[in-house]
Amino acid sequence: MSMKKIIIANWKMNPQTAEEALRLVKGILAQRLSKNIELIIAPPFVYLDLVRKNCGREIKLAAQNISWAERGAYTGEISSLMIRNLGCDYVIIGHSERRHKMGETDEMINLKLKAAFKVGLVPVLAVGEKESNDDIIKVLTRQVKSALEGIGVSEIGRLIIAYEPVWAISTSGTGMIDTPDHALSAVLLIKKIMSNLYGSEWAADLPVLYGGSVTSENAYDFITQSGISGALVGDASLKLQDFIKIIKEAEINE
Ligand code: PGA
Numbered sequence: 581m582s583m584k585k586i587i588i589a590n591w592k593m594n595p596q597t598a599e600e601a602l603r604l605v606k607g608i609l610a611q612r613l614s615k616n617i618e619l620i621i622a623p624p625f626v627y628l629d630l631v632r633k634n635c636g637r638e639i640k641l642a643a644q645n646i647s648w649a650e651r652g653a654y655t656g657e658i659s660s661l662m663i664r665n666l667g668c669d670y671v672i673i674g675h676s677e678r679r680h681k682m683g684e685t686d687e688m689i690n691l692k693l694k695a696a697f698k699v700g701l702v703p704v705l706a707v708g709e710k711e712s713n714d715d716i717i718k719v720l721t722r723q724v725k726s727a728l729e730g731i732g733v734s735e736i737g738r739l740i741i742a743y744e745p746v747w748a749i750s751t752s753g754t755g756m757i758d759t760p761d762h763a764l765s766a767v768l769l770i771k772k773i774m775s776n777l778y779g780s781e782w783a784a785d786l787p788v789l790y791g792g793s794v795t796s797e798n799a800y801d802f803i804t805q806s807g808i809s810g811a812l813v814g815d816a817s818l819k820l821q822d823f824i825k826i827i828k829e830a831e832i833n834e
Contacts, residue, residue, distance in 0.1 A: 585830040590675070591644075591818060601630060606634065607820040608820070609636055609638070617831055621640075622642035646671050669702055670704055674705050676710070686726035689727050693727055694731060712756060724773045740787045743770055743791070771807070788807070788808065788809055810830060813826060
């Protein structure tokens with residue numbers, strides 16, 4: 581089965597100016613983008629509107645986070661409906677930096693997924709073990725199951741899962757990179773867990789991405805694994821030429 585490869589640029593808390601955000605978007609748009617890839621940019625909240633107005637139809641938008649609460653007295657929070665109303669289609673939920681640096685729990689992630697589905701946002705659920713010697717079966721099973729707890733097959737909308745081993749993220753400080761083989765085995769494990777929850781047909785169509793130190797040099801090796809549906813790219817998505825090369829690798833693969 582041939583599915584569009586998905587490339588997501590996770591800008592994290594960058595860049596520091598709207599001008600630079602615009603430069604990145606315009607630089608990407610200046611390329612002739614293939615219709616055969618799904619290209620998604622996840623800028624910080626403050627640039628979402630700017631990026632939306634300048635990203636054409638080829639690029640889709642993701643928020644990096646949403647509140648688990650629907651509305652009301654939650655100072656500093658942004659609701660799923662606000663994001664949807666702004667024209668976003670996707671939202672990253674459960675990124676390891678939110679889990680480990682901002683104290684997000686499995687329970688919050690579960691509520692955030694429910695909030696996203698409720699308004700028709702497509703969640704990009706990020707999961708992954710913290711240390712390279714962690715029990716990956718145990719960690720991924722817990723993260724996936726708890727995130728989807730109470731979400732029946734009739735409520736679950738379109739979903740993307742990103743496997744991101746925390747130890748392989750470029751800013752983790754380990755200097756370690758995952759191998760395409762290991763990434764693929766983790767992706768297949770996630771599909772197996774999802775198949776147990778929602779059935780094998782549903783899981784077969786579920787896009788599972790890889791993220792963690794994806795660069796223009798190694799992107800091809802990850803993206804071309806037939807079980808891996810694309811990449812969630814952090815650091816390299818802020819370097820225009822590198823990111824364009826990554827997009828091209830995904831296009832070649834189509
Ligand atoms: P990285 O980040 O590509 O800089 O490793 C990926 C991520 O954290 O989403």
